[in-house]
Amino acid sequence: MEPTDTEKRILKAAMLVFERDGFLGARMQVIADEAGISKASLHYYFRTKEKLFDRIFDDYTASIIPLLSTWEDGTDDWQPKVKHFVKELMRVFSESSLLFMAQELHRDPKKLEPRMAKRRTGPNPFLTYYESLRAKGLVRDTDPRPLLVAMQSLCAYPSMNPKMLAGSLRMNAKEYDAFITSYADDAADLLVRMMQK
Amino acid sequence: MEPTDTEKRILKAAMLVFERDGFLGARMQVIADEAGISKASLHYYFRTKEKLFDRIFDDYTASIIPLLSTWEDGTDDWQPKVKHFVKELMRVFSESSLLFMAQELHRDPKKLEPRMAKRRTGPNPFLTYYESLRAKGLVRDTDPRPLLVAMQSLCAYPSMNPKMLAGSLRMNAKEYDAFITSYADDAADLLVRMMQK
DNA sequence: AAACATCTTGACCAGATGGTCAAACCAAAT
């Protein structure tokens, strides 16, 4: 079944509201208003708030989790890969949603954690890729797990907590946006530095 | 006026509930239950939900913002300072609250941003400290702002989004906790690598 | 013990909230 136009408008509105107000704070009436339909219509498409939330959350996991695994093809020329990956990651994260997912995972881990786990298969591709480079002596001889954490941190945090970072940098929203654009390159360089021999 | 015992219990309970459910999702009855008093008593101490929230939020800013400025004393021996700072930062962040602050700043920036700004005075101490080291040729000759972002990212993200990171590392909560303890040293080392000539 | 100030609470209220439903609407098929 293709999603109808109305359904798409609902999903877009629901993303906006859930992201800003969280599952508990989101109001069905507000989502309906944002989508330009009545609350009864909203309930016609998604019988309950929870079903609508589940759809949004699962769409996010479906779009983010696979991204975290784009290290499959095994060229040894790793530096361009890092740069490309960092850019991709930051682009996706900049459309928010990570803060939302973290918050909801924190609020109801029992329900939401298994749902994310379902999307992951096998060991983490970055870790295995790094180990293969390490065996060939092409990168620094170190445990790649802190590097994985660092990579996700550098890419995710600036878009998750922009207000606080902008404050530390004494920037307004506009200056911060411009800064973050160029930051993608800096982050990639820093990561290369972490991995280099 | 010293905070009474009951007031302390209220604040502790409110932190727990606000952190988990957010301002919109938090329920005064739940906070009262958690504090072991009646809802009416809760309203006796804090007339409205908003006043209670403001108190919690301001307490957090008061405890976090000053921490971001512990680069005052100007020894040129910067490496131990980085290590010490990273440990301090991660210790404070590990008691959660950052996710909460980011979420609330995202939900109502107009109200909350000025409140954080009030705590900050002058330029960022890390940036000026790095510039002084840079002028003496003791560190890498580079714009320190991406380094500041990297530092906060490395320290903040692992405690803000533990579930997703643990998933990437294919760890359960217990393994992740153990990993993060040792990660503090790794993060400090990575930061030193970023700053070294 | 009486007067006083400070806490504590059950009962209550007005407004909001998720969800339901019968009636109306509308386009395509007959």
Added chain:
DNA sequence: ATTTGGTTTGACCATCTGGTCAAGATGTTT
């Protein structure tokens, strides 16, 4: 024109929510 199927909605409901208040408890001063 009428039927048929999916879609839309105003009105409605039970329950929940932040907040109030009068009455009582508790402790301190005189």
